[in-house]
Amino acid sequence: MEITICIGSSCHLKGSRDVISILQRLVSLHHLEDKIELKGSFCMGECMNNGVCVCIDGERFNVLPYETEKFFNTEIMKRLNKA
């Protein structure tokens, strides 16, 4: 699974670095390094939304740092279990 996190200016200010480090920690905590690839991308054009743009296999979400863990447990784990 490929997860792309926007590191453009707006998302950077909304905390993409925190989102990334939380995701990185969760991935290694669950030993999912083989299954999940975390990537960065410059502006994905979702700046108007509230939250950092995170893209799972082409599907876009807006995630704030404090929601990241919930987002991981729901959206990401759900898709992993399905696959």
Added chain:
Amino acid sequence: MKMHIDAAYRSLNKYGEELCGDKVQIIRREDSTIAVLADGLGSGVKANILSTLTSTILATMLNEGATVTQAVETLASTLPVCNIRKLAYSTFSVAQIFDDGQVDLVEFDNPPCMFVRNGKLVDLEPYSELKECAGKNVVESHFTIMPGDVITLVSDGVIYAGVGQALNFGWNWDNVSAWLAKMTLKEPSAPRLAASLCQAVGELYMDRPGDDSTCLVLKAIPKSVVNILAGPPVDKEDDPKMVHDFMVSPGKRMICGGTSANIVARVLNRKITTTLNYTDPTLPPIGHIDGIDLVTEGVLTLSRTVDILKKYLESGDTFDFRLLDEDNGAAMIAKILIEECTSVRIFAGRAINPAHQNPGLPADLSIKMQLLDTLCKLVERMGKQVECSFY
């Protein structure tokens, strides 16, 4: 071969003095660079006035096309006479370096110029002659330089570094020039070379210089351009044109801006990769596109770059070059602008990013054009050419 002169100087004030008695003036002309180093008699205010007058008169007159003789005559009759010594006196060295490498050097009582090629000192004596000029004995030299050559002018404080303290007779010309020849191989740019020479002098004086010490380093480098693309064009239809202009311009290429990077990647049909490697927590990571030397985020990175450039220009003698070696986008841009280019071409898109107008954002992101403008002015102050085109 057309050359650019990378010029840098640093001064140490005599211990306890607020003003420096040495003065450097650098004038950029279309076809040449004129650099003057003057060392006023005595120290403090008096020396500062003498050397400022001397260097300004020389630089201005030469710039307006006067001969050295005329300039020296003017000097001799203008300089105020020192009350104690009954002398009007300031030593000086003037170098005019043309784009094609021709150097005209005139020296009056300053330590002789140190000319280094390929890490070896070159003796200038065969190219020099002693002349009388308005009642003063000056040494005139004519020679040619090649890219990579380094000309260093110093005031006598450098030659006497450490006299009576660390060294009995000071550092002396032979040792300074030998040290310098070796250092030209280690320190790639004029600013760093000037900085390390001054640091060495300060150490020999044990941080209490007995005299004003100044070094002026002139390094010939081939002309090198860096192209910067920043910001999307107002009209989306201009995307290909802007990218085309940017890609056909010779030289290094940098992209400052995520959206701009996306545009370039799309137009060129190349992949853009970004790392998640936050080497500096306050700046977004850099990216990569094949064929582009550096890809960074926009405003946040640029505003940091502007900070670094300001620091570089304003802190002058105390600038810490480690700031340029840091592993982040802003430092990389600053390093290229300061040390690796002689002129800058900017391709600026004037589009306003609607997302950046969001008042909920903690920082003012709508200042891109203003940032670029400041950046241009700063780079110009470093003696580099700046060209700007807007889209």
